[in-house]
Amino acid sequence: MLVHLQGPWTPLLGRLTLQQIPYQNPILLGTFIFVAILGVIILVATTRYGKWGYVWREWLTTVDHKKIGIMYCLVGLVMLFRGFIDALMIRTQQAIAVGPKSPGFLGAVHGYLTPFHVGQIFTAHGLIMIVFAATPLLVGIMNIIVPLQIGARDMAYPYLNALGLWLTTAGAALVMLSLFIGNFAHGGWYGFVPYFELPYSPGVGVDYWLWAFQLSVLGTTLGSINLIATIVKMRAPGMTWMRMPIFTWASLSANLIALTSFPVLMVALALLGMDRYLGTHFYTAGMGGNLMLYNDLFWVWGHPEVYFLILPAFGMMSEIIPTFSEKTLFGYATMVIASFAIGGVSWGVWLHHFFTMAAAPSVNSFYSVSTMLVGIPTGVKVFNWIFTMYRGRVRYELPMMWALLALFLLLVGGMTGMMNAFASSDYMWHNGVFVVAHFHMMVLLIAASVFGAVEYWFPKVFGFKLEQKWGKWFFWFMVLGTGWVFVPMFILGIAGMTRRLDYIPYTQWAPYLHVMLVGMAFYVVAVGFFVAHLYVSLRDREKNRVGADAWGTTRNLEWMTHSPVPAYNFAFIPHVNARDEWAWRKEHGLAELHAGDYEDIHMPKNTGVPLFLGIFSMGLAFALVWRIWWLALLCLALIVALIIIRSFDRDTDTTIPAQEVDRVERAARDGVTENGPASDLLGDPVVATSSIRSESGGMGGKSSAAQPAWAPMDR
Amino acid sequence: MSATTTQKIDPKGVTLWERHYPGPDLISTRTFGFWLYMLTDAMVYAALFASLGVLSHVVNLAGGPPPAAIIDPVYAYGETITLFLSVLAYGYSMVALKSGSRGGVIGAMLVSMLLGVVFLGIAATDIGHLFSRGIIPETSGFLSIFFTILIYHALHILVGIVWMLVMIAQIARDGFTANVVYRLINLRLFWHFQAVIWVFVFTFVYLQGMVA
Numbered sequence: 067m068l069v070h071l072q073g074p075w076t077p078l079l080g081r082l083t084l085q086q087i088p089y090q091n092p093i094l095l096g097t098f099i100f101v102a103i104l105g106v107i108i109l110v111a112t113t114r115y116g117k118w119g120y121v122w123r124e125w126l127t128t129v130d131h132k133k134i135g136i137m138y139c140l141v142g143l144v145m146l147f148r149g150f151i152d153a154l155m156i157r158t159q160q161a162i163a164v165g166p167k168s169p170g171f172l173g174a175v176h177g178y179l180t181p182f183h184v185g186q187i188f189t190a191h192g193l194i195m196i197v198f199a200a201t202p203l204l205v206g207i208m209n210i211i212v213p214l215q216i217g218a219r220d221m222a223y224p225y226l227n228a229l230g231l232w233l234t235t236a237g238a239a240l241v242m243l244s245l246f247i248g249n250f251a252h253g254g255w256y257g258f259v260p261y262f263e264l265p266y267s268p269g270v271g272v273d274y275w276l277w278a279f280q281l282s283v284l285g286t287t288l289g290s291i292n293l294i295a296t297i298v299k300m301r302a303p304g305m306t307w308m309r310m311p312i313f314t315w316a317s318l319s320a321n322l323i324a325l326t327s328f329p330v331l332m333v334a335l336a337l338l339g340m341d342r343y344l345g346t347h348f349y350t351a352g353m354g355g356n357l358m359l360y361n362d363l364f365w366v367w368g369h370p371e372v373y374f375l376i377l378p379a380f381g382m383m384s385e386i387i388p389t390f391s392e393k394t395l396f397g398y399a400t401m402v403i404a405s406f407a408i409g410g411v412s413w414g415v416w417l418h419h420f421f422t423m424a425a426a427p428s429v430n431s432f433y434s435v436s437t438m439l440v441g442i443p444t445g446v447k448v449f450n451w452i453f454t455m456y457r458g459r460v461r462y463e464l465p466m467m468w469a470l471l472a473l474f475l476l477l478v479g480g481m482t483g484m485m486n487a488f489a490s491s492d493y494m495w496h497n498g499v500f501v502v503a504h505f506h507m508m509v510l511l512i513a514a515s516v517f518g519a520v521e522y523w524f525p526k527v528f529g530f531k532l533e534q535k536w537g538k539w540f541f542w543f544m545v546l547g548t549g550w551v552f553v554p555m556f557i558l559g560i561a562g563m564t565r566r567l568d569y570i571p572y573t574q575w576a577p578y579l580h581v582m583l584v585g586m587a588f589y590v591v592a593v594g595f596f597v598a599h600l601y602v603s604l605r606d607r608e609k610n611r612v613g614a615d616a617w618g619t620t621r622n623l624e625w626m627t628h629s630p631v632p633a634y635n636f637a638f639i640p641h642v643n644a645r646d647e648w649a650w651r652k653e654h655g656l657a658e659l660h661a662g663d664y665e666d667i668h669m670p671k672n673t674g675v676p677l678f679l680g681i682f683s684m685g686l687a688f689a690l691v692w693r694i695w696w697l698a699l700l701c702l703a704l705i706v707a708l709i710i711i712r713s714f715d716r717d718t719d720t721t722i723p724a725q726e727v728d729r730v731e732r733a734a735r736d737g738v739t740e741n742g743p744a745s746d747l748l749g750d751p752v753v754a755t756s757s758i759r760s761e762s763g764g765m766g767g768k769s770s771a772a773q774p775a776w777a778p779m780d781r
Numbered sequence: 782m783s784a785t786t787t788q789k790i791d792p793k794g795v796t797l798w799e800r801h802y803p804g805p806d807l808i809s810t811r812t813f814g815f816w817l818y819m820l821t822d823a824m825v826y827a828a829l830f831a832s833l834g835v836l837s838h839v840v841n842l843a844g845g846p847p848p849a850a851i852i853d854p855v856y857a858y859g860e861t862i863t864l865f866l867s868v869l870a871y872g873y874s875m876v877a878l879k880s881g882s883r884g885g886v887i888g889a890m891l892v893s894m895l896l897g898v899v900f901l902g903i904a905a906t907d908i909g910h911l912f913s914r915g916i917i918p919e920t921s922g923f924l925s926i927f928f929t930i931l932i933y934h935a936l937h938i939l940v941g942i943v944w945m946l947v948m949i950a951q952i953a954r955d956g957f958t959a960n961v962v963y964r965l966i967n968l969r970l971f972w973h974f975q976a977v978i979w980v981f982v983f984t985f986v987y988l989q990g991m992v993a
């Protein structure tokens with residue numbers, strides 16, 4: 067049944083030979099040395115400071131939704147950097163390789179990258195940015211914030227939550243591994259069929275792409291089950307559907323999309339895998355395969371996926387804009403309806419991804435119109451945000467600046483999206499960089515929302531605010547880079563430049579490509595400011611400590627508990643009385659009240675099983691890439707055995723005793739207890755927790771500690 | 782709202798905190814989550830059946846045998862009977878769970894499991910018979926999806942059988958703890974779902990294949 071491969075193969079190592087390590091490529095060699103040095107520094111530092119126990123106990127085996135979320139964001143951030151380096155290489159290559167007289171370096175005819183290498187970079191950039199950067203960042207933030215917003219102690223499935231993280235990480239690690247062992251797919255991130263079939267792409271690149279993608283799909287599907295179950299089942303008493311925070315609503319609609327669409331992608335990829343490994347004919351050019359089947363299955367996932375990413379981003383904007391307008395969100399109910407309308411419409415529009423593939427005019431018209439329909443609920447959202455700001459007291463702090471940038475990018479991306487939605491105009495610039503510029507507007511909208519959300523919720527998670535000065539420089543250079551790169555790209559798209567070029571034939575495009583290079587320079591500077599922003603914030607964190615209500619004008623439950631959030635989230639589960647519960651309590655003078663004596667709290671226990679499942683999955687994927695059958699079977703057996711063994715474990719819960727809750731609560735309020743200082747997520751002692759804006763009703767700081775404990779009536 | 786509209790509410794008139802809050806019910810949360818999981822599996826099957834629809838055109842036969850030439854309804858009939866009897870047996874196991882009888886649950890589950898093994902045996906005979914005649918997934922696009930659906934369904938049955946073994950061991954060891962009970966309920970959902978999917982397989986692969 068297995069496909070007979072041409073070329074060498076040994077039972078022990080499969081196709082893996084020493085020649086597969088591209089040490090002769092100076093770019094990859096340099097990257098490898100950089101990564102190796104970085105890895106050694108991290109390993110040595112962890113050993114030297116004796117932190118292995120801490121890393122193992124507090125992070126690698128954790129089932130705490132906040133820590134899992136932080137690790138998701140870290141994976142996303144690392145991969146965002148990797149994807150950015152890819153972008154840098156694409157832009158520099160294109161700027162150099164213009165016109166027949168353009169020089170070549172490092173063995174390339176034009177520019178410094180060979181076409182094979184450029185193909186891999188394009189593919190990796192697309193896959194990484196969508197699947198391994200944007201998705202982990204958004205999933206990470208949802209993971210941290212949703213349980214807090216609904217007043218839960220954890221997710222519905224803490225163990226599954228960790229498994230989702232480690233599967234996604236395994237996929238990301240596999241993509242990184244393909245840099246140094248073998249190569250990556252070079253036919254575009256979504257896999258052209260039948261080009262991705264074995265006869266046309268016999269190398270391991272497509273297999274790396276396939277299994278890394280599949281691992282992340284599995285992780286995201288499991289994560290969506292978890293988030294939906296959490297939102298439906300774990301809401302605090304009194305939180306009716308119409309009292310749910312809008313970010314939670316957005317997460318719910320996004321994860322309903324993920325729940326239904328990701329399994330379709332799983333099938334699309336699995337069938338391609340069977341074609342490559344078992345010799346079936348799902349998508350082959352001959353023997354009864356149907357290559358449009360792949361395109362349909364892929365984009366049936368691919369378009370809803372766009373909204374899986376963008377709905378949480380909209381949710382973040384919907385949290386930030388009311389907070390910094392000091393007003394409740396305008397049109398709550400229409401916002402909810404719009405989120406679900408977008409989710410619903412997203413399912414019926416996939417064919418706009420191949421308007422030019424000889425569909426009947428009636429079919430193209432249908433998908434053209436249905437695509438434009440997305441504009442209606444999105445427009446509702448835009449007006450709601452604008453009406454929220456209208457007559458509000460708008461404060462231009464960093465989260466708000468990012469949210470406004472996201473709003474602006476949404477307008478540009480949305481308008482150009484409408485232009486693409488016309489099948490007739492799409493015929494003109496199909497497969498061109500106009501489309502590329504359009505979807506970068508949308509993806510940068512997501513990035514801007516994520517940066518805004520990180521600025522906004524960072525003090526909640528870590529207990530201190532990020533400093534503003536370097537953050538503003540970072541912001542403005544991101545704005546500059548975006549303008550300088552993508553305005554020329556729109557122009558080039560209309561001029562007829564196609565996607566994925568390693569060599570540009572027309573010299574009259576050169577000025578635009580060079581302007582784009584300037585934009586990339588702005589982005590590079592922005593990355594520098596971002597690092598400075600993080601460094602200065604970490605260095606000066608004692609100055610920027612905040613209380614529970616970091617911004618003073620926040621509205622939802624997550625701002626009621628301490629910053630940083632204790633492991634159990636809420637010492638007492640709050641009873642929800644209003645839509646913006648925290649704002650309601652502040653308005654009615656109830657913010658300072660505490661519930662009284664603490665009780666024991668049940669929590670799930672840490673476990674290393676998800677980490678090992680992730681490692682074995684990675685081993686399985688690696689073995690399949692190189693067709694090392696014994697290793698694949700071994701990893702599969704280990705995975706099955708570990709799942710069964712874990713199901714027999716009776717010792718999966720732990721109890722935080724009331725005295726411990728009392729100690730943590732006192733420490734969070736007063737900074738220091740008789741048992742020593744409280745510590746934050748970075749392991750530092752918390753010395754001063756004064757609310758920056760306590761005059762507007764923050765409950766952090768010493769003032770609230772002076773309040774007498776007060777117990778409400780049980781009812 | 783600006784601070785000037787603030788009016789005080791008597792704290793004694795509202796509930797602000799839930800004391801002695803037990804948290805959401807474990808069994809209902811876990812069964813709800815499993816329903817969601819089954820929805821993802823339903824989407825996988827939906828995509829596979831859509832692929833079957835696409836790959837059932839005459840060009841997808843690529844000169845290989847059409848469905849009517851290879852389908853043996855006797856096997857499919859036998860599979861239907863054993864699978865539905867197995868689901869019935871699992872139903873008796875759930876009845877025994879309500880009366881708290883360990884022996885009843887384990888006994889009925891053993892019957893259910895054995896019928897699952899019989900189902901797998903029939904499916905393997907059917908597929909092996911076709912393979913021995915040289916009718917294999919590599920032959921054509923249609924046969925690729927034909928065998929994929931049959932084998933994917935059979936894999937589910939295999940998983941269900943392993944799961945039943947695990948549950949028999951856990952009932953014997955722990956009795957009916959919350960963990961065991963929610964797993965038994967989820968397994969019931971899983972097992973019934975396979976029977977429901979079999980109805981689709983029977984309709985779209987076997988019946989439609991016969992008349993096509």
Ligand SMILES: [Cu+2]
Nearest residue numbers: 368369418419
């Ligand atoms: Cu689309």
